[in-house]
Amino acid sequence: MTRSLQKTSPVLDGADSVVVLDFETTGLSPTQGDRAIEIGAVLIEHGQITDRFQQLMNPGFRISGFIENYTGITQEMLESAPPCEEVMAQFADFIGDHNLVAHNASFDRRFLDAELGFIQRDYGGGFACSMLIARRLYQEAPSHKLGVLVDYKNIPNDGVFHRALADSEMTARLWLLMLEDIKEQYSIAPVSFGLMQEVSQKPKASVARFLRAQA
């Protein structure tokens, strides 16, 4: 169950389309045998969401009760889903060479790399982490979990968490809000993907100075 995002005023230039993605998985580590069980993603173009991707996938083994409770995704739901390889081939076509964004991107990147590796596919875009940027822009936030940031920044949501498309849509709203905040606070426009990547790598204490120098 999803719904459209409210329109957001464009703050990106035309070349800075990004795909915001989120995996639900059987656990924390693909190197320990964990697999993806759902992928959700939205495409942002010109500062607005223009496309969506959501698909459950069958990892080929029984998932834990913890994951069923955490995500609401049941074993029964996965038994009727297509295998990971089929879904990830479709998803590789969806992301193409777009730049990518995820909340705690190191996690999603590990699974993206692992699942695409199984089918000998790759991607050509960069990867940015909304959590690392939020830690720098919103240093006073009570935490930088996605759900806490959504509440802290009053980001509209339908109350669904830990499902791939819902989390990717909330991450996309957070991403667009961070672009708006940088634009308004530092008079930078357009705010490029490359600039956001740079922000994510700056020491916390020097981010404001760095952004002021970009104006």
Place this chain on the structure above:
DNA sequence: TGCCAGGCCCTCTTTAGGGCCTT
């Protein structure tokens, strides 16, 4: 039955340890 990973970041740091964040 209980536990498992990994990158980032802070500090009582760098010859380390532990919290945060993702499922």
